Amino acid sequence: MMRAARCTDYGPPDGLTVVDLDDPAPGPGEVLVRVHAAAVNYPDVLLVANRYQVPAPLPFTPGSEFAGVVAALGPGVSGPAVGTPVAGAVLTGAFAEQVVVPAAGLRPVPEGLDMVHAAAFHVTYATAYHALTTVGQGTAGEWAVVLGAAGGVGSAAVDVATRLGLRVVAAASGPERLTVARKLGAEGGVDYVREDLKTRIRELTGGEGAHLVVDPVGGDHAEAALRALRRGGRFVTVGYADGKIPRIPLNLVLLKNAVVRGFEIRMLRRYAPDAVAAGDRALARLVREGMRPLVSRVHPLAEVASALTDVAQRRTTGKVVVDLTA
Ligand SMILES: NC(=O)c1ccc[n+]([C@@H]2O[C@H](COP(=O)([O-])OP(=O)(O)OC[C@H]3O[C@@H](n4cnc5c(N)ncnc54)[C@H](OP(=O)(O)O)[C@@H]3O)[C@@H](O)[C@H]2O)c1
Known part of the structure; x- marks a missing residue:
């Protein structure tokens, strides 16, 4: 079993709960990631309120940006190897101890970033x-x-x-x-x-x-x-x-x-992949030079509802991160 945030009714984020769910299994082309940290992005608030351009069917686990470690590979997937630190973005599912994502959507954790800052970085x-x-x-x-x-x-x-x-x-x-x-x-x-x-x-x-x-x-x-x-x-x-x-x-x-x-x-990823790759290289260089995202608060999963409420109510600066290992 794993712990995960759950949205069972659309509305303000204070309606989110934390529940136990069955461990997910990666399908063909997918990877199971043990999530260490997941950052709050404004669209998470919009998805929970059903005000985002793409709806998430109920019930669902919010959370769109994460960093963690590869835990298992689905059929047909040759890497990254189990144990590799990775970061990625999904529409939903990251405020959970494990998330299944397409292998192609994972990226390496930029050298020099810990899991909290890696989760808060890319988007x-x-x-x-x-x-x-x-x-x-x-x-x-x-x-x-x-x-x-x-x-x-x-x-x-x-x-x-x-x-x-x-x-x-x-x-x-x-x-x-x-x-x-x-x-x-x-x-x-x-x-x-x-x-x-x-x-x-x-x-x-x-x-x-x-x-x-x-x-x-x-x-x-x-x-x-x-x-x-x-x-x-x-x-x-x-x-x-x-x-x-x-x-x-x-x-x-x-x-x-x-x-x-x-x-x-x-x-941009779809129509200008070369520009995105060049941007990733430029950002990695800036990280090596000391650039770090501003993380103002780190919450345990039990506080995921208040983490999203603070973002929704304009009370935060920089990034708010949920620590799935706490
Ligand atoms: N186009 C893209 O690819 C892309 C990627 C990421 C995010 N976004 C979008 O960019 C926007 C900002 O995202 P973010 O992650 O930076 O959000 P954020 O951390 O919550 O910051 C949004 C900022 O907007 C200001 N704001 C003004 N009126 C607000 C209101 N009524 N409620 C909340 N904040 C308000 C706040 O600053 P003040 O209080 O100082 O005004 C706040 O710091 C979102 O709409 C998100 O969907 C777009």
């Missing part, structure tokens, strides 16, 4: 990296604005942008969250609850506006940030943690000769 850092570079075309010396800069994707974007030599303006709700972003390298901060986002971005970028905006938040902040782009600037829409999907007047895009691009990590 947000790959998203940040490609939003900034592959899609956002950011280059050293440019001004990048990161919305939700203390959150999972946001903190990773501040971290990666700074390490790639971009100059970062962080936008977040409140001074404590801006302090988190400053510690990761942001030069300027805008409290978008109390300050006018467009005006402050313009001021902080010397009057010219930003070259690039990375937006995992959406809502009303998106248009304000777009208005603070300089001519020819790029706006990358990554997510809608605000809950409201922005509707942008296209004339703003025309008047600035701006570029608005969408980014979705699974889609």
Whole structure:
């Protein structure tokens, strides 16, 4: 038997329970992973509420990003060998002591990361990296604005942008969250609850506006940030943690000769696998140089409901991780 989080009714995450389930067995092409740590991502909250673009049929075990050790190989699978440390992402199933995943979806744990940080790394850092570079075309010396800069994707974007030599303006709700972003390298901060986002971005970028905006938040902040782009600037829409999907007047895009691009990590894997592989190599190099995801809290599985509730209620910074070995 194994312990696993369980969602039996859609709704807020405080309805999650922890139950005993039969040990899963890997089928053809699959691998059984003994999960050591699983990170909370905002889509986990959306899946539990049945507000994600892909529904998860009830009952299900939430959890989408994990690190652990290969425990068994399914028929036709030749590796990675039992005992190999691996990390991966799934739609559901990772808040459990064991998870079955397609062998092709596993990746090595970047050298230098422990299991907690490995679980918290790939989704947000790959998203940040490609939003900034592959899609956002950011280059050293440019001004990048990161919305939700203390959150999972946001903190990773501040971290990666700074390490790639971009100059970062962080936008977040409140001074404590801006302090988190400053510690990761942001030069300027805008409290978008109390300050006018467009005006402050313009001021902080010397009057010219930003070259690039990375937006995992959406809502009303998106248009304000777009208005603070300089001519020819790029706006990358990554997510809608605000809950409201922005509707942008296209004339703003025309008047600035701006570029608005969408980014979705699974889609990029499908149409640009070479860019994804190059990104993985670049991220591994940054990890070797000391880059680590910001993990603000680690919970035992028994606290999985409160871990997701904290993320849903905007109370966390960086990443929250569930430790399946605790
Ligand atoms: N496109 C992709 O491939 C991709 C990949 C990963 C994630 N995402 C999406 O990116 C978004 C952010 O994910 P994440 O993991 O960074 O989430 P997160 O850690 O919860 O951070 C989201 C941030 O959004 C801000 N926010 C503003 N309004 C909010 C609200 N009403 N509720 C919650 N947060 C709010 C919060 O910062 P402040 O309080 O400072 O405003 C929070 O730090 C999600 O929509 C997720 O689905 C997309």
